Amino acid sequence: MDQPRSITHDDLHATYVQRSIRELQHMVQREEIILADLRRSAGAVPITSAAASLEIMTSAYQKAARSAPFLPFPDSVLPALLALRKTHQVTAESEVYLAKGPDSPLEKARRGLAADKARLADQQALQTALEARVADLRTAAESRRSMTAEQRRREQQQETLAALRAKQREYDHDTAVLLKALKEFIQEQLGPMLAAEELGGPVVGGMVDIQTDDLAAGFSSQGKLRKSSHKPDATPGTKGKQVDRRQRRIDEIWGKKPRDAGGGEELSGDEGEGDDEEDRDEATVAAAEMQELTEELLNALASAGGNSAAAYITIARESAAARFLVRSKVAQFHPRDATKLRLIDFGRELDD
Structure with a gap:
């Protein structure tokens, strides 16, 4: 007697696809029946005014709001298909959007990034120079504080002599x-x-x-x-x-x-x-x-x-x-x- 074949992942996926297709077909048939009923009722009761048309649309929206939304069964592949289609659509639109040339947002963003990098480099260079200057001033201040009174007096005399000359x-x-x-x-x-x-x-x-x-x-x-x-x-x-x-x-x-x-x-x-x-x-x-x-x-x-x-x-x-x-x-x-x-x-x- 032959051994029963084990169910693989591909078999489960094919089963889920078949169930999703049958569910969608069932929903389509049901919506077609409802649409046919609406067409027959609309043909039997003619709309005589805008108020009657508004009343019918209001009743339909309220009924749709009270009805439960359609949700596929837990193992349905429909959400994955919808997500895949949306992802493909977004990717195609992005490629078209980015292929507009130098005026595209991507190129503008790249140019802005290059300018920001250049400004950042300038600020870093300025910061380095200022830090070096501050260090020099601190060193000079410390050296002046460490000078003796005689050295300060001689320096003042030299400055006074230069001014007099x-x-x-x-x-x-x-x-x-x-x-x-x-x-x-x-x-x-x-x-x-x-x-x-x-x-x-x-x-x-x-x-x-x-x-x-x-x-x-x-x-x-x-x-x-x-x-x-x-x-x-x-x-x-x-x-x-x-x-x-x-x-x-x-x-x-x-x-x-x-x-x-x-x-x-x-x-x-x-x-x-x-x-x-x-x-x-x-x-x-x-x-x-x-x-x-x-x-x-x-x-x-x-x-x-x-x-x-x-x-x-x-x-x-x-x-x-x-x-x-x-x-x-x-x-x-x-x-x-x-x-x-x-x-x-x-x-x-x-x-x-």
Whole structure:
């Protein structure tokens, strides 16, 4: 007698499929019978209004809500088939959705992810740099705390010395600029006015626009400007006599040559390289005297070291340059000796 064959998993699956098919066929037949009944009843009772149609639909929905839902038997393959069909549908739709090219959400998400990664790398690099900087600052702070008082004092002295040197360079530059401006002012504006005062004209400031020909003509005893007798087309001999008279007048007032100044900052711009004394007119000589007198006064004040008595210089005569400096409250004569002159030290109290 043959041994009975054992039931395998495939046999059980085939049995479940057959049962599911028969159940579905039974449900289809039942739904077709219900549909036929509804068609016959709908044909027998005509719908006369929208309200009747709404009433019928309401009754049908209520009946469907009260009826139990269809559930397959526990071993039915219908849920698995439905799940498989839904999964296949979702997969197909996803493939179509992702195949739209660069504008697809996947590509946008990838680009966004790359940008976020780049920003994250930048933030990490910045964080690393900040941590290194914080570590350096902490190390410097600890080293400063560990320094002795003597080391801190030396460091402060070095910083102060560097600041003073920078200030000195700034003062030297400002001094050079001021000396250049003073030299230009003396040569271009003050020299002719000093020469006019020396020749008997008005004091400095009384006549501003003074020409070289005016100085050559001279001034009257009342200090009025004389009319120039020099003409451009004069004969060479006559012109030589006028130059000779001017040179004699320069020698009478200022001497053969302006006195040489000592060391220090030089204000003189005209050194007379190769020039004869005949080429020096009254304005040039007056400007040179003013420059040399100012230089002597500055050098004496600098070398005095704050000692007012040592800041005086001796002048050969009371010139227009000396009188101008006194009137301008820049210099002052010695209270008991009119041949001594010094600059007023504006950084100290004025002497009585």
